[in-house]
Amino acid sequence: MNLHAMLARRAADSRPVRVALIGAGKFGTMFLASARTTPGLHVMAVADLDPERARQAFSATGWPQGHADANTAAKALRHGTAWVTDDPHAAITAGGVDVVVEATGHPEPGLRHALWCLENGRHVVMVNVEADVLAGPLLARRFTDAGLVYSMAYGDQPALICEMVDWARACGLEVVAAGKGTKYLPDYHASTPDTVWGYYGLTPGQAREGGMNPKMFNSFLDGTKSAIEMAAVSNATGLAVPTAGLDFPPVGCDDLAKRLKPEADGGLLAEAGVVEVVSSLNRDGSAVPRDLRWGVYVTFRANGDYMARCFGEYGMATDESGRYGALYRPYHLIGLELGVSVASAALRGEPTGQCHGFTGDVVCIAKRDLKAGEVLDGEGGETVWGRLMPAEDSVAAGALPIGLAQGVPLTRPVRKGEVVTRAAVTLDRDSLAVRLRHDMESAFAAAPPEDIPGPP
Structure with a gap:
């Protein structure tokens, strides 16, 4: 300070x-x-x-x-x-x-x-x-x-989330969930740079005049950016990644402690200690009251009866049991x-957040049926979107990381909704990104890959 x-x-x-x-x-x-x-x-x-x-x-x-x-x-x-x-x-x-x-x-x-x-x-x-x-x-x-x-x-959301997790843990609280808000509906996963502006209420001309990059904005919309940011938080904090990926539940600020807790205690989470992104829209498209679209949050559990009583004495908004609480920040100002x-x-000599392990990964999911010979256009493009996945599952499946999907040709067809694997593409073995990724998996993954697919 x-x-x-x-x-x-x-x-x-x-x-x-x-x-x-x-x-x-x-x-x-x-x-x-x-x-x-x-x-x-x-x-x-x-x-x-x-x-x-x-x-x-x-x-x-x-x-x-x-x-x-x-x-x-x-x-x-x-x-x-x-x-x-x-x-x-x-x-x-x-x-x-x-x-x-x-x-x-x-x-x-x-x-x-x-x-x-x-x-x-x-x-x-x-x-x-x-x-x-x-x-x-x-x-x-x-x-x-x-x-x-x-x-x-x-200023970027991952570092702010890591700060909140660190705060909670340094206070002796059990972190139950941490993440951010965004605007999300399931059909956004199919969005492409050609369709993205309609979701934002803009014409292509207005977007061009504003200097807006369609792929970048589409990455925010189709769920890829949220997955990337939550993978970073998982790798920095050790919080687990939901097995089926982000669920994007519609939850407002006032309901964070009530809903982002384990199912066993009446919440939405399969387990405690995970990352999750909340949506500012209900599934019918209506607005979530007091949404967290621009912010970040952490939910936590009291470590005993005395701490839970303190929650109530100091006016913390909790769940019905009084044992789960939440802290949130409604805005982030990125570069400022x-x-x-x-x-x-x-x-x-200290980082404001840093990856210590490899627990979360972001893998390519086909947005439509893809043919052999097509070239993937990476994050925010029209061919794939990025889904959050436990790193162990990603490596075991040989999934293609979204960060390696730019300009990569497919060697076999991939159906809509399927994970694109490394076996389905030709990677450039001379690429620095490919080599560093291989080295990172070899150093951190429980079962590292044997080699990089692609031509010798």
Whole structure:
């Protein structure tokens, strides 16, 4: 609770925490907006494949004229300006960088950038949850062994959920469920980039004018992003993954403690200690009262009669027994809160959430009947969506992780609703993402794969 004071001291000593941002999309731009008014933080370099987009991000967030005009890393360091480049390796390796924020959203480059950070002694804040779920446990172990921080991004829902779980456990409470809210109906799983805007009440033209990426928005809608985020939470906290995947029950804030508890005690859960996502819509499409669409939650159980009595004495909303309670946060501000992770990594040497194990995975499910020879188009596309699955089951089934499904050709047909297996595709053995995933499973899975399918 003293990060701001620590940053202020760094500012007073003219020793700001120097940051390289990789990816100037929405998350990165929001970080720039908050970093501008955070003492003790200096955004030294921004790398984006489109440097003009990075310059526009500075302009949109109110940075002074000329802040992004430095043309070398050395000049940026000397004058307190930001260097804009299309070369992420140059930004990561630039002298003086303390922390790298990886915000590209794509698994393969995200993993490559993380390895460059490891090789060059940089802490990394991995906004890229896709990369984190694909091989994060392995990266976290390597960073820890090197005395570096590999961290989830505060402000994004997984890190906020992990914080709530940590709070509950540090208070001696039994965590029963943890997760987030979203807008969900079962037919959303079939949504494609061509149909997504109708669900949001937009025309394709309006979406284009707003600069909205249809695949990204479709990933949020079709359930893939929720699965990815809950896999990250499971891997970071050890909370179990529901065997049949996320159920997305319609539950509002006032009913969290009443419904997100085990079936044996009148709730919806098969067991205690799981991740789950709640929907802001009832199955008939009507709105859930006081929904948690933008927020996060944790439900917990008192460890005895005295603690349960304290729940009542201090006004906690509980279930009928008085033994189950809930805490929730109705909003998250993604990149605007990211400075917490940067400061924690640089000043405390601590991550704001980190994968420690491999308990949850996200696998490809066919959105329609797929033919041999078709090429999968990955997260948010028109061919597959990502379902949460226990990692042990995923590895045993040889399921294809959603993070490896971009541009992958099918070698056999797959029916709608079936899991796409690795045996049904041709993977590039030279891909960094494929190799790191294989290494991660070999290190963490109970029964690791023998080899990577694909041509020799």
